[in-house]
Amino acid sequence: MFKRIHHAAIICSDYAVSKHFYTHILQLDIVAENYREARQSYKLDLQLPDGGQIELFSFPNPPQRPSTPEAQGLRHLAFAVVSVEQSKRLLEEQGVPVEPIRIDEFTGKHFTFFQDPDGLPLEMYQE
Structure with missing residues:
Protein backbone atom coordinates (compact mmCIF):
# COMPACT_ATOMS: atom_id res chain seq x y z
CA MET A 1 0.00 0.00 0.00
CA PRO A 62 3.80 29.03 16.71
CA PRO A 63 4.10 27.23 20.06
CA GLN A 64 7.50 25.82 20.92
CA ARG A 65 8.29 22.11 20.76
CA PRO A 66 7.24 20.54 24.09
CA SER A 67 10.62 18.98 24.91
CA THR A 68 13.54 16.99 23.63
CA PRO A 69 13.09 14.03 21.25
CA GLU A 70 11.53 11.89 23.97
CA ALA A 71 8.30 13.92 23.76
CA GLN A 72 5.29 12.10 22.37
CA GLY A 73 4.96 12.35 18.61
CA LEU A 74 7.59 12.58 15.89
CA ARG A 75 10.98 11.96 17.47
CA HIS A 76 13.32 13.12 14.68
CA LEU A 77 13.83 13.30 10.94
CA ALA A 78 16.69 11.20 9.53
CA PHE A 79 18.64 11.79 6.32
CA ALA A 80 20.57 9.01 4.58
CA VAL A 81 24.15 10.02 3.76
CA VAL A 82 27.02 8.24 2.05
CA SER A 83 29.53 9.30 4.73
CA VAL A 84 28.47 10.42 8.20
CA GLU A 85 32.04 11.57 8.87
CA GLN A 86 32.20 13.78 5.77
CA SER A 87 28.68 15.16 6.27
CA LYS A 88 29.44 15.94 9.91
CA ARG A 89 32.60 17.80 8.92
CA LEU A 90 30.74 19.83 6.25
CA LEU A 91 28.04 20.89 8.72
CA GLU A 92 30.57 21.79 11.41
CA GLU A 93 32.52 23.90 8.87
CA GLN A 94 29.31 25.93 8.46
CA GLY A 95 28.94 26.39 12.22
CA VAL A 96 26.34 23.69 12.84
CA PRO A 97 27.07 21.77 16.05
CA VAL A 98 26.93 18.00 15.51
CA GLU A 99 26.95 15.31 18.19
CA PRO A 100 29.73 12.70 18.25
CA ILE A 101 29.28 9.87 15.76
CA ARG A 102 27.75 6.70 17.16
CA ILE A 103 27.36 3.18 15.80
CA ASP A 104 23.93 1.56 15.58
CA GLU A 105 24.20 -1.55 17.73
CA PHE A 106 21.84 -3.48 15.48
CA THR A 107 23.09 -2.52 12.00
CA GLY A 108 26.69 -1.48 12.66
CA LYS A 109 26.08 1.73 10.66
CA HIS A 110 27.33 5.17 11.69
CA PHE A 111 24.88 7.90 12.68
CA THR A 112 24.75 11.20 14.52
CA PHE A 113 22.38 14.03 15.36
CA PHE A 114 22.27 17.80 14.86
CA GLN A 115 19.51 20.39 15.16
CA ASP A 116 17.78 22.84 12.86
CA PRO A 117 17.50 26.51 13.94
CA ASP A 118 14.44 25.71 16.10
CA GLY A 119 16.06 22.78 17.86
CA LEU A 120 14.30 20.10 15.78
CA PRO A 121 16.47 16.97 16.06
CA LEU A 122 17.82 15.83 12.70
CA GLU A 123 19.81 12.65 12.13
CA MET A 124 22.39 11.63 9.55
CA TYR A 125 22.44 7.87 8.97
CA GLN A 126 24.97 5.99 6.84
CA GLU A 127 23.52 4.36 3.71
Missing part, protein backbone atom coordinates in the same frame (compact mmCIF):
# COMPACT_ATOMS: atom_id res chain seq x y z
CA PHE A 2 2.65 2.60 1.02
CA LYS A 3 5.69 3.05 -1.19
CA ARG A 4 7.79 5.66 0.64
CA ILE A 5 7.48 8.77 2.75
CA HIS A 6 6.43 11.59 0.44
CA HIS A 7 7.18 14.52 2.74
CA ALA A 8 7.66 15.70 6.28
CA ALA A 9 6.19 19.04 7.40
CA ILE A 10 8.15 21.37 9.68
CA ILE A 11 6.88 24.58 11.29
CA CYS A 12 9.64 27.08 11.96
CA SER A 13 9.83 30.17 14.17
CA ASP A 14 11.95 32.33 11.82
CA TYR A 15 11.25 31.66 8.15
CA ALA A 16 14.34 33.41 6.75
CA VAL A 17 16.72 31.63 9.13
CA SER A 18 15.16 28.21 8.51
CA LYS A 19 14.97 28.74 4.75
CA HIS A 20 18.70 29.55 4.73
CA PHE A 21 19.49 26.50 6.88
CA TYR A 22 17.57 24.00 4.74
CA THR A 23 18.53 25.46 1.34
CA HIS A 24 22.11 26.67 1.87
CA ILE A 25 23.48 24.53 4.68
CA LEU A 26 21.59 21.28 3.99
CA GLN A 27 21.48 22.12 0.26
CA LEU A 28 17.91 20.99 -0.39
CA ASP A 29 16.38 22.13 -3.67
CA ILE A 30 13.41 24.51 -3.71
CA VAL A 31 10.43 23.08 -5.58
CA ALA A 32 7.98 25.88 -4.78
CA GLU A 33 7.63 28.84 -2.44
CA ASN A 34 4.25 30.35 -1.65
CA TYR A 35 2.95 32.99 0.71
CA ARG A 36 -0.56 32.31 1.98
CA GLU A 37 -2.01 35.71 2.88
CA ALA A 38 -5.05 34.33 4.74
CA ARG A 39 -2.76 32.42 7.13
CA GLN A 40 0.12 34.93 7.11
CA SER A 41 2.22 31.88 6.34
CA TYR A 42 4.96 30.83 3.97
CA LYS A 43 5.06 27.30 2.59
CA LEU A 44 8.38 26.26 1.12
CA ASP A 45 8.55 22.89 -0.65
CA LEU A 46 12.04 21.40 -0.57
CA GLN A 47 13.22 18.27 -2.34
CA LEU A 48 15.88 15.67 -1.60
CA PRO A 49 17.70 13.88 -4.44
CA ASP A 50 15.48 10.77 -4.11
CA GLY A 51 12.29 12.81 -4.54
CA GLY A 52 11.34 12.96 -0.86
CA GLN A 53 10.24 16.39 0.27
CA ILE A 54 10.14 18.67 3.29
CA GLU A 55 7.41 21.27 3.61
CA LEU A 56 8.69 24.22 5.62
CA PHE A 57 5.92 26.36 7.11
CA SER A 58 5.93 29.65 8.96
CA PHE A 59 3.02 30.75 11.13
CA PRO A 60 2.65 33.78 13.40
CA ASN A 61 3.67 32.84 16.96
Whole structure:
Protein backbone atom coordinates (compact mmCIF):
# COMPACT_ATOMS: atom_id res chain seq x y z
CA MET A 1 0.00 0.00 0.00
CA PHE A 2 2.65 2.60 1.02
CA LYS A 3 5.69 3.05 -1.19
CA ARG A 4 7.79 5.66 0.64
CA ILE A 5 7.48 8.77 2.75
CA HIS A 6 6.43 11.59 0.44
CA HIS A 7 7.18 14.52 2.74
CA ALA A 8 7.66 15.70 6.28
CA ALA A 9 6.19 19.04 7.40
CA ILE A 10 8.15 21.37 9.68
CA ILE A 11 6.88 24.58 11.29
CA CYS A 12 9.64 27.08 11.96
CA SER A 13 9.83 30.17 14.17
CA ASP A 14 11.95 32.33 11.82
CA TYR A 15 11.25 31.66 8.15
CA ALA A 16 14.34 33.41 6.75
CA VAL A 17 16.72 31.63 9.13
CA SER A 18 15.16 28.21 8.51
CA LYS A 19 14.97 28.74 4.75
CA HIS A 20 18.70 29.55 4.73
CA PHE A 21 19.49 26.50 6.88
CA TYR A 22 17.57 24.00 4.74
CA THR A 23 18.53 25.46 1.34
CA HIS A 24 22.11 26.67 1.87
CA ILE A 25 23.48 24.53 4.68
CA LEU A 26 21.59 21.28 3.99
CA GLN A 27 21.48 22.12 0.26
CA LEU A 28 17.91 20.99 -0.39
CA ASP A 29 16.38 22.13 -3.67
CA ILE A 30 13.41 24.51 -3.71
CA VAL A 31 10.43 23.08 -5.58
CA ALA A 32 7.98 25.88 -4.78
CA GLU A 33 7.63 28.84 -2.44
CA ASN A 34 4.25 30.35 -1.65
CA TYR A 35 2.95 32.99 0.71
CA ARG A 36 -0.56 32.31 1.98
CA GLU A 37 -2.01 35.71 2.88
CA ALA A 38 -5.05 34.33 4.74
CA ARG A 39 -2.76 32.42 7.13
CA GLN A 40 0.12 34.93 7.11
CA SER A 41 2.22 31.88 6.34
CA TYR A 42 4.96 30.83 3.97
CA LYS A 43 5.06 27.30 2.59
CA LEU A 44 8.38 26.26 1.12
CA ASP A 45 8.55 22.89 -0.65
CA LEU A 46 12.04 21.40 -0.57
CA GLN A 47 13.22 18.27 -2.34
CA LEU A 48 15.88 15.67 -1.60
CA PRO A 49 17.70 13.88 -4.44
CA ASP A 50 15.48 10.77 -4.11
CA GLY A 51 12.29 12.81 -4.54
CA GLY A 52 11.34 12.96 -0.86
CA GLN A 53 10.24 16.39 0.27
CA ILE A 54 10.14 18.67 3.29
CA GLU A 55 7.41 21.27 3.61
CA LEU A 56 8.69 24.22 5.62
CA PHE A 57 5.92 26.36 7.11
CA SER A 58 5.93 29.65 8.96
CA PHE A 59 3.02 30.75 11.13
CA PRO A 60 2.65 33.78 13.40
CA ASN A 61 3.67 32.84 16.96
CA PRO A 62 3.80 29.03 16.71
CA PRO A 63 4.10 27.23 20.06
CA GLN A 64 7.50 25.82 20.92
CA ARG A 65 8.29 22.11 20.76
CA PRO A 66 7.24 20.54 24.09
CA SER A 67 10.62 18.98 24.91
CA THR A 68 13.54 16.99 23.63
CA PRO A 69 13.09 14.03 21.25
CA GLU A 70 11.53 11.89 23.97
CA ALA A 71 8.30 13.92 23.76
CA GLN A 72 5.29 12.10 22.37
CA GLY A 73 4.96 12.35 18.61
CA LEU A 74 7.59 12.58 15.89
CA ARG A 75 10.98 11.96 17.47
CA HIS A 76 13.32 13.12 14.68
CA LEU A 77 13.83 13.30 10.94
CA ALA A 78 16.69 11.20 9.53
CA PHE A 79 18.64 11.79 6.32
CA ALA A 80 20.57 9.01 4.58
CA VAL A 81 24.15 10.02 3.76
CA VAL A 82 27.02 8.24 2.05
CA SER A 83 29.53 9.30 4.73
CA VAL A 84 28.47 10.42 8.20
CA GLU A 85 32.04 11.57 8.87
CA GLN A 86 32.20 13.78 5.77
CA SER A 87 28.68 15.16 6.27
CA LYS A 88 29.44 15.94 9.91
CA ARG A 89 32.60 17.80 8.92
CA LEU A 90 30.74 19.83 6.25
CA LEU A 91 28.04 20.89 8.72
CA GLU A 92 30.57 21.79 11.41
CA GLU A 93 32.52 23.90 8.87
CA GLN A 94 29.31 25.93 8.46
CA GLY A 95 28.94 26.39 12.22
CA VAL A 96 26.34 23.69 12.84
CA PRO A 97 27.07 21.77 16.05
CA VAL A 98 26.93 18.00 15.51
CA GLU A 99 26.95 15.31 18.19
CA PRO A 100 29.73 12.70 18.25
CA ILE A 101 29.28 9.87 15.76
CA ARG A 102 27.75 6.70 17.16
CA ILE A 103 27.36 3.18 15.80
CA ASP A 104 23.93 1.56 15.58
CA GLU A 105 24.20 -1.55 17.73
CA PHE A 106 21.84 -3.48 15.48
CA THR A 107 23.09 -2.52 12.00
CA GLY A 108 26.69 -1.48 12.66
CA LYS A 109 26.08 1.73 10.66
CA HIS A 110 27.33 5.17 11.69
CA PHE A 111 24.88 7.90 12.68
CA THR A 112 24.75 11.20 14.52
CA PHE A 113 22.38 14.03 15.36
CA PHE A 114 22.27 17.80 14.86
CA GLN A 115 19.51 20.39 15.16
CA ASP A 116 17.78 22.84 12.86
CA PRO A 117 17.50 26.51 13.94
CA ASP A 118 14.44 25.71 16.10
CA GLY A 119 16.06 22.78 17.86
CA LEU A 120 14.30 20.10 15.78
CA PRO A 121 16.47 16.97 16.06
CA LEU A 122 17.82 15.83 12.70
CA GLU A 123 19.81 12.65 12.13
CA MET A 124 22.39 11.63 9.55
CA TYR A 125 22.44 7.87 8.97
CA GLN A 126 24.97 5.99 6.84
CA GLU A 127 23.52 4.36 3.71
